[in-house]
Amino acid sequence: MTVKVSSIGLRGLEGYRVQVEVRISQDTESMVIVGLPDASVKESRERVLASIAHFDLDVTDKKVVVNLSPSDQKKNGSLFDLAIAIAALKELGEVKREIPLETAFIGALSLDGTVMSGEGILPAIIAAKGLGIKRVYLPYDSVLPLHMIQGIECVVVNHIEEVVQHLEGQESLLSQPHFSSKEHLTPDSDTRQKNFRHVIGHEQAKRALEIAAAGEHNLLMSGPPGCGKSLLAETFPSILPKLTN
Known part of the structure; x- marks a missing residue:
């Protein structure tokens, strides 16, 4: 029997679904990973x-x-x-319930089973949402703004044992995530000391900034030191629209 579970791979910031298939059979003790893995993926053998x-x-x-x-x-x-x-634990019978394909698992492991964060967690979550994933298991990371991500259930875990317990219906054993105060910072709460309307002169440069803000254009500032580039850049956010999630 072959067990299949879902994960997320990344090409830059673009994510795609990865089907992880595991089959365990009686043979010479070994673990083989195929599917164009690089060295960092092959090293997961010992951790798993x-x-x-x-x-x-x-x-x-x-x-x-x-x-x-x-x-x-x-x-x-x-x-x-x-x-x-x-997937290996499911194949070995440790996980008895069926794992929906709309559930994804993202995270690195330490040798003691601790689920650890890594590069690309946030793009992976956003990609999972776009791919129709309903639930994702991921490691705790205080800088992830999970409270701002809508339309997908994020189950935060610290240990692989917690994942198995949750899959078996023991949700009360899960650790609760805690977020840093930086995540609650919004454009409204950000006190801007410098406002665009306070800039005197620089009419041509201000006109260029207004056009860039209105049309979402790129902007290149060029000029000698002290001509006002930094001041204009610091006040520019005050005429930009509020950021969405």
Whole structure:
């Protein structure tokens, strides 16, 4: 039997769905990862096996084959660790409930099973939402503005055991996320000391800034030191519209 779970891969800031397939069979003890993984993905073998051992599961004399689909896309980073481990635990019978394909797993693992953050978490969450993912398991990170992301359920976990417990319906055992005060900073609460209307002169430059703000154009400032570039740049946000989520 082959178990399939979902994760998210990144091409720059663009995300795509990665189907993590795991099959475990009786054979010479080994773990093989295919699907164009780079060195950072191949290194997940030791982290995943160590995390599985946390559940007192024996993979001796077993061959673990992991396929990351689509196979024509290069995979990089350590954020597939959690998905690989959960698929392996499902294959070994530790996770008994079915895992919906609309559920994704994003996160790196340490040797003791701790789920850790990594580069690309936020773009991955936004990509998951666009791909129709309903729920995503991810590591705790105080700088992620999860309260601003609508339309997708973000389940924050600290340990792979918490993921298994949640999948089995034991939601009360999950740790609750805490966010830093920086996440609650909004354009309204940001006290701007300098306002565009307070700039005297520079009519031609101000006209260019107004056109750039109205049409969402790029803008290049060029001139000698002291001519007012920094002042105009600092006051420019006061005529821009409020940022959306």
